Amino acid sequence: DDLVKTFMRDPRNVMLCVEECGDAATMAVLGKCREIDPRFQRTILVRTKLDKYYTDLTSGNVNQWVNGCGDLPDTLLRFALTLPHWQDGERCPTNFVELRDQMNNQDLTAMKERGMRSEYLQTIGFKSFAVFMEKKIGQMFADAITPVLDNLKELKAKSEAKEQSLSTEFE
16 A cells, blocks of 8 residues: 555656446545545546446436536546456457457447537547547656756756866866
8 A cells, every 4th residue: 555655646657546437426546546636637537347337327417427427526537448358267259459449339339329428428438548648648758858858958068068177177
């Protein structure tokens, strides 16, 4: 627990909060994230097992559910998806990537059938999550590399100035 909280407290890290789909008010892991990141600036909620929740979603509640029925703050980035799964003790029934894509398409189809608004569909399925994370990681890398490059330029300038000073002193 201490190791996990050490990672969670580091402001350079993003927390992926993985919870099973269901009532947002009872998400225990999200509560732990809230303790450390109260404004959810570094927290991304990933709700899994969406396929197990299809029957609870209707055209009357799907858009409210995707927003957490008022229990999730607007600032919290969130995704809902179904990961590939099969019976315990069985081998993966097909190519894992194909199965993942099938689950993604199943999630999108089920949410469209229930009338989910198009702006919310970008938070549904593994592909949406993966595209978001690729962009997020790229942005985090770009944000982190700029201070490093600035520091290297400063060290180079100091080193060149010192070299010039020593060269003048030597002559």
